[in-house]
Amino acid sequence: MTEILYREAIQQALREEMLRDDTVFLIGEDLRDPWGGTYKATAGLSPDFEDKRVLNTPIAEDTIIGAALGAALSGTRPVAELMYIDFVMRAMDAVVNQVAKVRYMSGGQSDVPLVIRTQGGGGRSSAAQHGNSLEAWLCHVPGLLIAMPSTPADAKGLLKTAIRLNDPVIFIEHKLLYATKGEVPDDEYTIPFGVADIKREGTDVTIVAASRALLFSLEAAEELAREGISAEVIDPRTLVPLDEETIFESVDKTNRLVVVAEGAERCGWTAEIAARVQEARFYSLDAPIQRVAALNVPLPFQPDMERYVLPSVKDIVAAAKRTLDA
């Protein structure tokens, strides 16, 4: 095992897969060195590969994704980047009406080996148009697979899997995770989609979260532990498909559930988890499922206000306690 940055994990996965398969190429805005991507996730790749393997594009998100789709349908395996998940709003037609549906609409005539990497999340005071968490929108779209890794090891293993799959994957990184560190296996490995990881075992309450919210949840679990409360923290790693069994089993044990996500609460991802668990495990639950999400307002610029709007460790702790007080 070697400790590397989340950013390096992405770079390694891309590099390894590009070396393994020369139909894999990167396409997006400002991917090439010396810029190397806005969060440097593609840094170091353009100098080491043929020019065509790392393609800088015009600012034209709909056409970047549409073109990547056309390429995926005709013999190559593009890994496209949307610099911010917020910019998916310029590419929504390509992502949803085209990428997600082409296999189905054609009656299964073609594989769609396409990965769309992007990054989301707040906490950088980047205001209402650059800090959103939009995974709920994309989970609502049949035909997409969604990964949202929280650690370098998960990021690398899931991205390698994503590139090898023949289905379109939305791969959501987090702007404040790129500089986080974690142990990564030295040997070649991949991580399957649809398998959750219990990041911390516990018995009193289950906390489900992905991406940066998972780190917050682990901190919250620490804090709860200091008060004698044992929280189990589950990282689904992929939102579609979702490993619901792991969540259900945990709830059967703890009888309490808190779901955490950075996106706005209304019609967000936490709603889906709450809805499913209350249905499947109605009789296991000893307390109402608690959702911890962003308030239903746009993200404000000012850092304190932003922190207030986004879910925090404190909010998770409070939610867990609510389930225990119930």
Add this chain to the structure above:
Amino acid sequence: MTEILYREAIQQALREEMLRDDTVFLIGEDLRDPWGGTYKATAGLSPDFEDKRVLNTPIAEDTIIGAALGAALSGTRPVAELMYIDFVMRAMDAVVNQVAKVRYMSGGQSDVPLVIRTQGGGGRSSAAQHGNSLEAWLCHVPGLLIAMPSTPADAKGLLKTAIRLNDPVIFIEHKLLYATKGEVPDDEYTIPFGVADIKREGTDVTIVAASRALLFSLEAAEELAREGISAEVIDPRTLVPLDEETIFESVDKTNRLVVVAEGAERCGWTAEIAARVQEARFYSLDAPIQRVAALNVPLPFQPDMERYVLPSVKDIVAAAKRTLDA
């Protein structure tokens, strides 16, 4: 009261508001006669008003909405149309990053008197790109108000309110409701946002649904009644804001809840209602909340397959019975 078509209710609301306030104008694709809108909801208006009051546009959804926003910020009150809600994918940036956020990002400097009319829903065999129900995406966006009327009377009253509000409203009609009929008051009236309507009273199970799913729910209630089950059917009419009190009170009475919507189940609108109710009324519920929604696949073309994928009366009846068998 006079019986009119849902389509006519829309036409009347537009006409009355255009007569009342000459800064109100319509902007969208093919609104003018003889076409009069793809579902004829604007038919008859262009001949009766100055040319500028009904503006046909190029096919350019992002710019139609962006331009409508610019107009709303500078002294007029546009009612824009997205011909199909599916095409919001071409205007997602304008709707979400601009329209919904401009008041907030500017610190409240301006009203945003803008209505975006559109229509969604399946059941016409229009396949994967023309039959979607995307209200969940829009409910996830802070800053928007969302109306989704099921009857001519609600359509007229809510649209008149929408046009008078100084906040952006997404007004979602349904392609298979335009030709439905209903009684409409003869005198001028409006219907406030955030007030649900109990479309049928009952005591055994609560069914919540909007738009065409509401009609299905009423049919299901009929069928349940024949089996001696008394269903209360609640039409929220506006999804944002949501009149949750009316739903909560009903659940306190029936102790059972079914939520119905046409969109894909995963991260759909039914999840939000289920999540909220289980949290607020955990101890009122005698059975898991049941969600009835489209299956998690794109909409197929062939009518039987489409009916199979979409929620049906039968599915609602079955879900209600599950809550009673629990």
Add this chain to the structure above:
Amino acid sequence: MASETDRKDLLEMFRSMVRIRLFEQAAYDMYMDGELPGFMHISIGQEATSVGACSALGEGDYLTSTHRGHGDTIARGLSIESAMAELMGKADGACKAKGGSMHVADFGLGILGANGIVGAGMPIAIGSALSSNYLDRKTVTLCFFGDGAMTTGPTHEAMNMATLWNLPVVFVRQNNLYAESTPVREYQGIPDILKWAESYGMPATRVDGNDVQAVHDTVLTAVERARSGGGPSFVESETYRWFGHNIGDPGKGRPPEEVTAWKARDPLVICRSVLLDDGADEASLSAIESEEQEKLAKAIELGRAAALPKLEDALTDVYGDQTLAAAALGEVRR
């Protein structure tokens, strides 16, 4: 029109136009009879554009089309059996009854799909052209779009990328003078579309879209240019749809004289008379027509006899990976 090959080619084009005309006429009638579901856009009147352009393609080339895609895709070789079965919603339709009229596709023939979203084919076309260069395959992508698609954002984005990357793509604008009910002048601020297209650094040509030979020759020049590394081209093909926007639309907005004038320039009649002038005999042309009529009748018959999809077929083809597919679908309660 001297050489044998040319004559043979033109006869083939004639046959293809006849095939499309008959197919669409039948589809129209069947739709009006309530036999075909959904909604449907008929391209009758535009056959010469579809056929002239597609006949300039070779094996391995790609095609993207529009909501009005029957003619384009049949011109490219889509079998009328699978097209008809698709419109009928039968299990062995081109897309297993999942796509329908607006989504007919045949990836084996390089047909990346009709498309229900105006302008959405253009980025996809850029992509298959990109693969072609990437894989050094010398394939060309033909990208059809309507006049109305002109004003959508992706048109600009795609045309810019096409020249930027010198992609082997030919943009053919099927200018039938209207986007739904709106005439070009009411939605297009651009005074001269050829100048506009040329400003992207690509050759732009206007062609009589009802003259199949002219379309063929113009598009062939563009295809050859693309194939030999010369990059993208733009073709404005002027034509007309005889019917309303979709079946059900009476097309009331269009002046009756205009419709009449265009019908008088029927691309099939034009092609027929060129062939006759060139020495083809009436009998062989009629034979083509009756052969195609027969094939169509058989296709309809086959379609009618064919099985409907099973309801659960609606659940397949969402993903390729079956394990992930099952997990993503979740429980099905129907």
Add this chain to the structure above:
Amino acid sequence: MASETDRKDLLEMFRSMVRIRLFEQAAYDMYMDGELPGFMHISIGQEATSVGACSALGEGDYLTSTHRGHGDTIARGLSIESAMAELMGKADGACKAKGGSMHVADFGLGILGANGIVGAGMPIAIGSALSSNYLDRKTVTLCFFGDGAMTTGPTHEAMNMATLWNLPVVFVRQNNLYAESTPVREYQGIPDILKWAESYGMPATRVDGNDVQAVHDTVLTAVERARSGGGPSFVESETYRWFGHNIGDPGKGRPPEEVTAWKARDPLVICRSVLLDDGADEASLSAIESEEQEKLAKAIELGRAAALPKLEDALTDVYGDQTLAAAALGEVRR
């Protein structure tokens, strides 16, 4: 440069450029010191474009700007107090600390906002121009956009609508040669941007974007044309940003000679020497500089002393209707 008025105008423009330069230099330093949050795009080097263009506007006119909007908005009159307080995240910032650098706006001055989304200002600009015609108000909208915005779909959509409806809008492309790290030639397939713009049926002019007078004169012609019903125009203003894309970006991709050459053409120095040549005395120019320096110092001081927003302020300004707002917000558990 003969008349008194002209001299006065140029002095005002000089003052405005000085104001922007000092403001942005301070913002840069404060950001590097960790005093300002978020991320921030500095327009130093481009002042002549911002000021020359905005000085062509009158009362009631509208402006849309970009992510790099400090210069544009201050040129239009945004007070440096409210701008600085906004960047500092203070409650009395231009947008109550909700917008920040990328969203500064002042609707009272017709500033419809900087914008974090590339190209998003263009449709909005079309809209205020549309209102102008609708209400017969004779106001003009100035629409700034970066060179990189050129390739986004809305650019095409908006320019088409602008000519189609003969809208009073002036598109000013702030061509600083790069979109983030990517030079124009690497993302733009269009060989001649003026020909491209002209193909939309509007006059297109290239101007030295570092010469404030030239920009002013060119944009003024376009503004007057728009105001008198002549419709839209396009101006390509060639300029350069001295710093990287955003603060933090070292701008490594750009050749150092290029940066040096452009710095040598400092718009403030150019304007200063024109003024001196024209008889202005050094002392009065220095006085302007020190006055502006003082005002800035005061603005910073005020900003530093100003109150932070209350956390709950984050919950207001989502909607105008307070009853609906409360219902839409739902329960707040923080």
